[in-house]
Amino acid sequence: MGEYKRPVVSVVGAGNVGEHVANLTAIKELANVRMFDLARKDGDKTYEIVKGKALDIKQMASAIGCDVEVEGYTVTAEGDGYEPLEGSDIVVVTAGFPRRPGMSRDDLLSKNVGIIRTVSERIAQYAPDAIVIVVSNPVDVLTYAALKLTGFPSNRVMGMAGVLDTARFKAFLSMELKVSVKNINAYVLGSHGDDMVPLLSVSNVGGEPLTKLIPENKLKEIVERTKFGGGEIVSLMGTSAYHAPGASVVEMVEAVLNDKKEIAPCSVYLEGDSAVHYEAEDICIGVPVKLGAHGVEEIIKLDFTEEEKELWKSSVSSVKSGIERIKELGLI
Ligand SMILES: NC(=O)c1ccc[n+]([C@@H]2O[C@H](COP(=O)([O-])OP(=O)(O)OC[C@H]3O[C@@H](n4cnc5c(N)ncnc54)[C@H](O)[C@@H]3O)[C@@H](O)[C@H]2O)c1
Numbered sequence: 365m366g367e368y369k370r371p372v373v374s375v376v377g378a379g380n381v382g383e384h385v386a387n388l389t390a391i392k393e394l395a396n397v398r399m400f401d402l403a404r405k406d407g408d409k410t411y412e413i414v415k416g417k418a419l420d421i422k423q424m425a426s427a428i429g430c431d432v433e434v435e436g437y438t439v440t441a442e443g444d445g446y447e448p449l450e451g452s453d454i455v456v457v458t459a460g461f462p463r464r465p466g467m468s469r470d471d472l473l474s475k476n477v478g479i480i481r482t483v484s485e486r487i488a489q490y491a492p493d494a495i496v497i498v499v500s501n502p503v504d505v506l507t508y509a510a511l512k513l514t515g516f517p518s519n520r521v522m523g524m525a526g527v528l529d530t531a532r533f534k535a536f537l538s539m540e541l542k543v544s545v546k547n548i549n550a551y552v553l554g555s556h557g558d559d560m561v562p563l564l565s566v567s568n569v570g571g572e573p574l575t576k577l578i579p580e581n582k583l584k585e586i587v588e589r590t591k592f593g594g595g596e597i598v599s600l601m602g603t604s605a606y607h608a609p610g611a612s613v614v615e616m617v618e619a620v621l622n623d624k625k626e627i628a629p630c631s632v633y634l635e636g637d638s639a640v641h642y643e644a645e646d647i648c649i650g651v652p653v654k655l656g657a658h659g660v661e662e663i664i665k666l667d668f669t670e671e672e673k674e675l676w677k678s679s680v681s682s683v684k685s686g687i688e689r690i691k692e693l694g695l696i
């Protein structure tokens with residue numbers, strides 16, 4: 365009996381989003397999955413929940429006839445136990461605190477950046493050739509932190525946000541227009557926060573511009589609902605979304621593993637030509653990129669309308685202020 369020669373996707377942080385990433389990766393038979401999380405103490409008992417979740421997902425895969433290996437590993441907050449990251453093709457980072465009602469994503473920064481620091485150091489140590497997809501919030505700033513702390517080239521570190529924000533925008537548009545999401549072409553760029561930029565100028569349904577199909581006031585409502593799409597779920601559930609975020613990560617995982625050359629909005633580092641084009645440098649922020657086997661293979665340079673330029677500028681300045689905060693605190 366030989367070993368399965370499949371790609372390996374590691375998921376650090378096997379909470380709500382992490383377990384959905386693991387689950388979908390297994391269901392789609394994209395890769396063997398390794399999950400990493402802390403032990404949980406309850407009174408005098410210690411639970412290794414991540415090992416239980418991995419076993420459960422392995423058995424789910426068996427129930428539906430999927431052949432993948434799924435392993436769970438308990439790690440410590442100090443960074444012990446990460447050796448099984450070795451050989452990972454992709455590492456998805458979802459470790460960290462989610463927000464609660466009344467919080468902004470930026471409120472998570474000081475707590476989550478310490479976690480990202482430890483995790484990034486271990487990725488660099490044990491999986492130096494991996495592609496990293498950061499999910500933990502505030503994602504643009506933490507993607508920047510992971511890029512600097514791993515020291516990886518910028519094509520191998522990206523944040524997931526635009527795929528999710530675009531999925532939300534398309535969901536609301538399809539609900540309004542009663543048309544398949546497959547016929548909706550749309551982009552949400554910029555920061556993953558209240559300043560995100562739904563790009564109306566390039567969004568269309570079957571080639572017809574949104575502005576022709578939906579009255580201005582209604583379109584404005586849909587744009588606002590998209591911008592606060594994460595918050596709407598937090599206020600309903602008391603914690604943040606995980607089905608759509610998990611699926612959005614797996615869309616990116618699949619594009620990389622299958623070398624799809626898929627254009628998707630991702631939070632990436634702007635430098636060179638792309639920094640000049642988008643008038644922002646030394647920042648990770650959402651722009652359309654071509655995703656393939658090498659990770660970010662190209663940054664697509666879209667032109668904005670004057671109105672979109674103004675929105676883009678405030679997106680850039682909100683991410684920049686997060687980056688300044690962690691620099692001032694000496695966290696990166
Ligand atoms: N980028 C996006 O679009 C997007 C979407 C959804 C969620 N998020 C973010 O993803 C993160 C996770 O969300 P969630 O709903 O899965 O939260 P969760 O609380 O369900 O899961 C987080 C997991 O991280 C683990 N963890 C905490 N510290 C760790 C450490 N030092 N090492 C390893 N694991 C550690 C926790 O034990 C927990 O299981 C949050 O920061 C959330 O805001 C981002």
Ligand SMILES: O=C(O)C[C@H](O)C(=O)O
Pocket residue numbers: 462463469501528556593594595597598604605609
């Ligand atoms: O809203 C959140 O805090 C989580 C995530 O960023 C989301 O948009 O669902």
